[in-house]
Amino acid sequence: MRSFEETREIACPASDMFDIxxxxxxxxTFLPWVADATILHRQAGELRAELVxxxxxxxxxxxxxxxxxxxxxxxxxxxxxxxxxxxxxxxFETIGSDRCTVHFSIEFEFRSMxxxxxxxxxxxxxxxxxxxxxxxRALALRGSSCT
Numbered sequence: 001m002r003s004f005e006e007t008r009e010i011a012c013p014a015s016d017m018f019d020i021x022x023x024x025x026x027x028x029t030f031l032p033w034v035a036d037a038t039i040l041h042r043q044a045g046e047l048r049a050e051l052v053x054x055x056x057x058x059x060x061x062x063x064x065x066x067x068x069x070x071x072x073x074x075x076x077x078x079x080x081x082x083x084x085x086x087x088x089x090x091x092f093e094t095i096g097s098d099r100c101t102v103h104f105s106i107e108f109e110f111r112s113m114x115x116x117x118x119x120x121x122x123x124x125x126x127x128x129x130x131x132x133x134x135x136x137r138a139l140a141l142r143g144s145s146c147t
Contacts (some may be wrong), residue, residue: 001107001108002108002123003107004105004106004128005103005104006105006128006131007063007103008135009095009099009100010099010100010101010102010135012098012099012100012135012138012142013097013099013100014071014093014100014102015096016138017067017092017100017102017138018070018071018072018074018092020070020134020138021074024047026137028141029102029127030042030136031133032126032146033053033122034051034053034125035052035054035059036050036051037049037050037052039139040063045067046065046068047065048063048079049063049064049066050064051064053123055122055123056118056122058118060077060081060115060119061105062080062081062082062083062086063079063080064079064086065077071094073092074089075089076088076089082112082119084109084110085108085109086107086108087106088104088105088107089105090102090103091103092133102135103135104130104131106130108120108127
């Protein structure tokens with residue numbers, strides 16, 4: 001199983017960062033490995049989403065259940081897809097009115113050994129740049145309000 005973890009202080013309010021991570025349907029516009037993303041169902045504190053990952057030209061659809069506490073926490077768990085295991089957690093801690101600490105962790109393992117050999121290095125690289133990608137999205141969307 002592969003895992004990755006990062007904590008980063010970001011010059012943006014925790015509420016903005018939470019909103020950007022929860023804007024799943026926008027992922028294809030700024031995460032190069034996401035070919036498509038759809039929210040299937042939403043209710044208080046939980047949603048189901050389907051993402052299509054483009055890993056080395058091979059597309060793989062997977063569904064997750066995302067449980068959340070607004071502006072604080074997002075827990076993502078696999079429902080179905082090419083993974084044997086996939087879980088990630090985002091936390092957002094307010095530092096001041098315009099700063100927060102973002103913590104991201106993920107653990108994953110692909111179902112087939114062949115897919116694991118081909119896709120894991122690509123997916124692991126995507127995971128290592130995840131927080132930075134969301135920070136860049138915040139800066140692009142909020143401009144000078146997140147500086």
